[in-house]
Amino acid sequence: MRRLAVPAAALAAALALTGCGGSDDAKGEAKGGSAADLSVGSSYMPQPVSADMAAGFLTIVNKGGTKDELTSASSDVAERVTLHSTTGGSMQEAASFAVPAHGRLVFNSGGNHLMFESLKRKPEQGDTITLRLNFAESGPLTVEMPVKSATYNPSTGH
Numbered sequence: 001m002r003r004l005a006v007p008a009a010a011l012a013a014a015l016a017l018t019g020c021g022g023s024d025d026a027k028g029e030a031k032g033g034s035a036a037d038l039s040v041g042s043s044y045m046p047q048p049v050s051a052d053m054a055a056g057f058l059t060i061v062n063k064g065g066t067k068d069e070l071t072s073a074s075s076d077v078a079e080r081v082t083l084h085s086t087t088g089g090s091m092q093e094a095a096s097f098a099v100p101a102h103g104r105l106v107f108n109s110g111g112n113h114l115m116f117e118s119l120k121r122k123p124e125q126g127d128t129i130t131l132r133l134n135f136a137e138s139g140p141l142t143v144e145m146p147v148k149s150a151t152y153n154p155s156t157g158h
Contacts, residue, residue, distance in 0.1 A: 040060055045146070056115075057107045070135055086113070
């Protein structure tokens with residue numbers, strides 16, 4: 001009986017270790033994919049006409065195989081930065097926005113946008129403000145956002 005005890009214990013240990021192997025799913029990555037790979041482009045803030053509010057626009061590109069979600073933003077120029085969508089001419093605050101795998105999230109005039117609320121100072125054309133974007137899965141991204149003329153309308157990038 002003693003001879004069977006050692007092989008039985010070895011078999012039990014081998015079976016227990018088999019369940020410890022890692023897979024892409026266990027690492028939070030999709031099968032056959034990769035983690036989100038986020039970058040930001042085409043960022044700008046039109047010079048605000050109001051002393052206490054401003055809008056911000058940009059494009060978030062995800063070259064990775066896993067989606068992510070923009071959950072919040074902050075800036076040294078405002079007390080709060082909120083996420084907004086515009087549908088049918090009506091603006092609504094949003095809790096988050098999806099950034100699809102191998103896709104992009106666009107913030108543009110008349111659509112999704114950032115609202116800089118309770119400005120600490122009024123940004124002027126030529127200034128650059130710092131913006132921090134926070135995501136559900138990826139680390140935060142810091143963006144240097146130029147302040148453009150109030151009538152600036154980009155021809156590309158959005």
